């Protein structure tokens with residue numbers, strides 16, 4: 127079965143053809159990074175206009191890379207929630223029109239759930255990490271999404287049955303990485319460049335002990351704003367009431383490297399702490415041992431986090447689903463893959479499918495009675 131996936135929830139216009147839910151026949155991503163760089167963040171209006179311009183060329187390219195015509199497609203999956211509403215609307219409108227024109231099912235997919243599917247995707251012609259995942263015995267699973275917009279833990283009973291256990295109460299972890307990079311004057315894109323600097327020779331991740339937010343002793347939520355503020359104060363100085371804003375001397379390049387490594391270590395420690403709290407909770411809710419750790423989102427590209435996730439999974443006796451590097455960031459292959467699973471279980475939408483800025487159990491409203 128061939129599914130065309132479409133993804134436009136933020137600043138990437140993406141389309142992909144996935145065969146039988148796992149084999150990625152094409153994966154086209156048109157990034158808008160250049161358009162947003164000068165504003166140091168995504169500008170929603172610019173993002174939706176760029177999606178309008180790119181959506182059809184990107185879909186055409188995905189079909190051509192996969193060597194298939196629209197007539198061979200068995201269903202069209204689209205990320206319809208959560209995200210920037212103007213951006214989502216472009217993908218949803220394109221998906222509806224195509225599904226209607228070829229008379230094939232339309233499937234609305236939750237972008238955050240789709241990130242958790244990305245470790246199951248296989249390249250057509252290589253053996254990237256995660257691509258050999260045995261998916262026969264993964265559930266119940268603990269899910270971790272770490273991206274620029276989301277940080278969450280969940281219990282999954284299947285790819286399509288998820289229960290949220292915790293999420294961030296302020297910044298998402300990717301956002302914290304990006305802000306930390308800005309504080310440290312690390313060039314855009316912040317997260318990957320901070321990772322590179324923190325992994326460079328001589329980096330000392332113990333140079334500064336940053337706070338790890340535990341919240342309450344049993345909380346499964348995350349908070350990264352304290353960590354970010356702590357870095358800001360370490361670099362610029364601590365503000366004192368009634369005194370002018372502190373103005374520390376600029377940090378040296380060695381200090382920058384070591385602060386990047388220390389920040390990264392603290393951010394990853396926070397994830398590890400919440401994973402170890404969440405595992406027994408997920409187990410007791412599921413009533414049976416958790417079999418795997420499913421991960422996804424842009425920050426799963428982080429080298430230190432990847433190592434720590436592997437250690438956590440192996441010491442906890444869990445199979446690890448870690449996306450290949452090009453499936454960490456936003457992409458349409460994960461949308462097509464999860465769309466395939468939904469379709470297999472009989473979940474399809476009709477043309478009343480809506481774009482929604484937040485995750486919802488279902489995005490299809492009941493049809494008005496005739």
Ligand code: KG4
Pocket residue numbers: 136272273274275276299300301303304315316317318321423424425427428429454455456
């Ligand atoms: O999943 P994604 O493409 O978009 C959202 O759904 O939000 O994630 C993008 C985020 C950005 O914040 C980016 O800085 C972060 O992932 N990121 C990284 C790394 N690669 C991407 N953060 C830390 N280390 C990396 N290597």
Ligand code: ZN
Pocket residue numbers: 237241273274423424455456
């Ligand atoms: Zn994402």
